[in-house]
Amino acid sequence: MPKNVRKTSTFREDFPYLCVMAVFASFVGWIGENVAIFIGSGRLDSRFYILPFISSYGLIVLFLYAALRDVDHATFFGKPLFKGDTLASKILSNLYCLLFITVAVFLGEILVGTFWEKAFGVVLWDYTNHAYCITRYTCLSNILLYGGAGYLIFRLGFSPLLRLIKKIPRKTAKIVGYTLVILILLDTAFMFVYVAVFKKAPVYWSVRFR
Numbered sequence: 001m002p003k004n005v006r007k008t009s010t011f012r013e014d015f016p017y018l019c020v021m022a023v024f025a026s027f028v029g030w031i032g033e034n035v036a037i038f039i040g041s042g043r044l045d046s047r048f049y050i051l052p053f054i055s056s057y058g059l060i061v062l063f064l065y066a067a068l069r070d071v072d073h074a075t076f077f078g079k080p081l082f083k084g085d086t087l088a089s090k091i092l093s094n095l096y097c098l099l100f101i102t103v104a105v106f107l108g109e110i111l112v113g114t115f116w117e118k119a120f121g122v123v124l125w126d127y128t129n130h131a132y133c134i135t136r137y138t139c140l141s142n143i144l145l146y147g148g149a150g151y152l153i154f155r156l157g158f159s160p161l162l163r164l165i166k167k168i169p170r171k172t173a174k175i176v177g178y179t180l181v182i183l184i185l186l187d188t189a190f191m192f193v194y195v196a197v198f199k200k201a202p203v204y205w206s207v208r209f210r
Contacts, residue, residue: 019177029057102147
């Protein structure tokens, strides 16, 4: 990994800006899920949260940055995996990132879905009507689609967006990022309590258009 990448891309140093990035990703995830259900069923809803943020998308951003750091110079939680800065090392690094993200999608959907079912008796999503299912919580098309999309977003959008966010004064990034992260986590905690008490996912509002 080039020295300048190693010096300027430390998780601790970037954390306030990563929090802002995580908030943004949580909001985009909320929008994206509503777009998907609108196309599929003609409705919009709260997606189980009071605020227009889905915390899992923000956590994914933090996890991928901590685990991979840079698509062309991938790390395993900070430890460089490929020596040098050659075309071959970059290709291997990108293939590793694609595989890592795809496997993370596969395991994440199964583990999170199974957790909700076993812990609270609630099935938050079910793909049994999709082809090539692997348990009810994921299927081949989802693994390939979300894994590929996650890689492309990380490849094309993550670094430019982080550079843009870093133009925000650090103090402002801390105040905005930390405040919103705390509110999102409280919202998530409330969802856990709601599911544990009522044995169903909360739907705070829903609008059907067709």
